[in-house]
Amino acid sequence: MAFSSSQLRFVQLVLAVFGVAFILFELRPSTHEATSPTQQAWSNLHDWDNFDAIRNETLGVQKVFAINLASRPDKRDNIVLGSSLSNFHVEWIDGVTPDGLDDKAYPYNWNRDTKATEYAARRAHVNGVQRVVQEKLASAIIMEDDVDWDVSIKVQLRSFAHAVRALQLQDTQEVPTQPPHSPYGDNWDILWLGHCGMSCKTDLPFYLTPNDPTIPMPHQFLPLFRDPPVFEGCERPDHSRLACAASEGVCSMFYAVSYRGAQRILAAMSVNPTGLADGIDTGGPYDLSLGRMCTHGYLRCFASYPSLTGGFYQAGSKAKTSDINQNTGVQESFASWGGVMYSTMLNINRILRGQPVHATWDDVDVPDIIPGDITMEKGAIYIPERR
Numbered sequence: 001m002a003f004s005s006s007q008l009r010f011v012q013l014v015l016a017v018f019g020v021a022f023i024l025f026e027l028r029p030s031t032h033e034a035t036s037p038t039q040q041a042w043s044n045l046h047d048w049d050n051f052d053a054i055r056n057e058t059l060g061v062q063k064v065f066a067i068n069l070a071s072r073p074d075k076r077d078n079i080v081l082g083s084s085l086s087n088f089h090v091e092w093i094d095g096v097t098p099d100g101l102d103d104k105a106y107p108y109n110w111n112r113d114t115k116a117t118e119y120a121a122r123r124a125h126v127n128g129v130q131r132v133v134q135e136k137l138a139s140a141i142i143m144e145d146d147v148d149w150d151v152s153i154k155v156q157l158r159s160f161a162h163a164v165r166a167l168q169l170q171d172t173q174e175v176p177t178q179p180p181h182s183p184y185g186d187n188w189d190i191l192w193l194g195h196c197g198m199s200c201k202t203d204l205p206f207y208l209t210p211n212d213p214t215i216p217m218p219h220q221f222l223p224l225f226r227d228p229p230v231f232e233g234c235e236r237p238d239h240s241r242l243a244c245a246a247s248e249g250v251c252s253m254f255y256a257v258s259y260r261g262a263q264r265i266l267a268a269m270s271v272n273p274t275g276l277a278d279g280i281d282t283g284g285p286y287d288l289s290l291g292r293m294c295t296h297g298y299l300r301c302f303a304s305y306p307s308l309t310g311g312f313y314q315a316g317s318k319a320k321t322s323d324i325n326q327n328t329g330v331q332e333s334f335a336s337w338g339g340v341m342y343s344t345m346l347n348i349n350r351i352l353r354g355q356p357v358h359a360t361w362d363d364v365d366v367p368d369i370i371p372g373d374i375t376m377e378k379g380a381i382y383i384p385e386r387r
Contacts, residue, residue, distance in 0.1 A: 194254025310338020
């Protein structure tokens, strides 16, 4: 009997599920209680759907936005050139300054002891999520204009998408019958891709991807505003990347937001914060309020540790490094911070010349590499032990 193409595809899928289930039964992680073989198999059904969308010019979401003040065209130059060399397209959200805001625009619960520039920065991000809602975008990335990313950003995001899809499937306990609309899954509000410290919900499953070649050694990490995530009985190996359900995060330099998430942020931070302010938005900076929304479950958030993206400092006056704080002194050289192994911004000229890129630090296993040679292994879900 001949099979139709759709019947053949279904048979192949069923065989793949049972085959992967048997393999994972033999090889499931032993340091923690892992998911059942069938659950592990669900996470491997990703191969038949839409991960290739991450290779497009919007990194697998509908639009990529960058926040920029009109007075800082130098930072816009960085993002325009860097994104062109990484083959993704950026649209712009105007930055906000305190003198461009009427005092009546401040939320009723804004902490007046906080800098006015902090609220201006928050307002720019809220304008970004407002745009997601207004344009009815299923999802978008919002970045700040001093961000830096690895030359392998699309490979990193594909690996991260595998991780967060597996975590979402773990929660639903249902074998998928069709691919989700987003390569990152359809049950998230925030994907925190760039931060300077974050915490995990340690009672929930997490995902470890081993041997990630884009993770620097721990001594190269900057001091962070949160302790590294730790799960009882399990520490992250130096070259393994963690993906988890995020609670608190600091710095909102690069994140994805879904349409549902954008609606909820707009409600909590501006339109109708009644009943939410005490537990979620305390009238502070954007990143801290966003982190509290993740902690309290108002938003469903996932994050990578270490951070996938970092920041870029230009040489010259340190005043150039921030539009919020009044920094003084001199930045002696161009620098990437936050843990980006193969910096796009520091390698601009090498990329333009078609040369291998150089690592941000010299004391790494592979100091020079061709971007196309960077690959990622598949990881696995771990379930924290319950006592």
